[in-house]
Amino acid sequence: MFSLDRLDTALLAELTHNPRAGIVDLSAKLGVARNTVQSRIKKLEESGAVTGYRPVVDLPKLGLPLQAFIGAELVQARMGLVIAELERFPEILEVHATTGREDLLIRMAAQSQEDLLQVLERIHGIEGVAHTTTTLALTTPVAYRTQPLLEHLTRDAGHGRSAPSTRP
Numbered sequence: 001m002f003s004l005d006r007l008d009t010a011l012l013a014e015l016t017h018n019p020r021a022g023i024v025d026l027s028a029k030l031g032v033a034r035n036t037v038q039s040r041i042k043k044l045e046e047s048g049a050v051t052g053y054r055p056v057v058d059l060p061k062l063g064l065p066l067q068a069f070i071g072a073e074l075v076q077a078r079m080g081l082v083i084a085e086l087e088r089f090p091e092i093l094e095v096h097a098t099t100g101r102e103d104l105l106i107r108m109a110a111q112s113q114e115d116l117l118q119v120l121e122r123i124h125g126i127e128g129v130a131h132t133t134t135t136l137a138l139t140t141p142v143a144y145r146t147q148p149l150l151e152h153l154t155r156d157a158g159h160g161r162s163a164p165s166t167r168p
Contacts, residue, residue, distance in 0.1 A: 002043075002044070002047040002048075002049045004049075004150060004153065004154050004157065005154055005157040005158050005159060005160045006154045006155075006157050006158065006159040006160065007030065007032065007036075007040065007159050007160030008040060008044065008150075008154070008160065009147075009150045009151055009153075009154045010030055010159075011026065011030060011037065011040050011041070011044075012044070012050070012146075012147065012150060013147050013150075013151075014026055014029055014030065015041075015050075015053070016146075016147055019053040019054070019055075020053075023037050023038055023041075032160075036160075040160075059109050063111055064109040064110060064111055065111070066109065066110040066111065066112065066113065066115070066116055066136065067093075067107065067108070067109050067110075067136070067137040067140075068107070068108050068109075068110065068116055068134050068135065068136050068137065069105060069106070069107055069134070069135045069137065070105070070106040070107075070108065070120070070123065070132050070133070070134050070135075071098075071101075071102030071104070071105055071106075071132065071133040071134075071135075072102055072103060072104040072105075072106060072123065072129055072131070072132050073101060073102050073103060073129075073130045073131040073132070074103040074104065074128050074129060074130060075127075075128045075129075075130050078127070078128025079097065079103060079104070079128075081126075081127065081128055082104070082126055082128045082129060083095060083104070085126045086104075086106065086123070086126070089108070089119060089122065089123075091108045091109055091110055091115070091119050092106055092107070092108045092119075093107045093108060093109055094106075094107045095107075102133065106123070116134075120132065120134060
């Protein structure tokens with residue numbers, strides 16, 4: 001497990017806001033040396049804590065205004081096969097294995113209700129899918145985010161800098 005401090009959290013906040021920010025800009029904004037920024041980014045990447053820098057895509061602006069969450073109940077011992085089939089659907093954004101009545105939570109995007117229905121029918125056609133429940137997202141008042149959690153986790157951590165000297 002990688003241990004974060006407040007400097008890591010501040011660096012991640014800057015990269016979240018602007019993933020294309022340069023080392024010099026990050027160094028100036030954070031008030032640390034360029035080598036420190038480079039070293040921190042390298043450690044975050046090598047630890048697997050940061051796995052990439054992706055654009056945030058606004059699907060409605062690309063003609064995909066409908067998002068749905070589909071809970072899928074599966075026939076026992078079919079999860080791997082069902083997931084392999086779901087990976088073939090370009091409309092599916094992500095799939096989570098869950099506890100509870102439903103085995104999978106599927107997030108998808110569609111251009112229309114008709115397109116959503118077609119995808120649902122294709123999902124129902126996958127061997128091993130026993131039942132689905134669909135919930136439409138009306139809005140996303142809180143988009144996926146990690147920064148508040150990281151700030152909470154590192155609230156009592158140091159800032160990654162040496163303490164000021166107390167020598168006269």
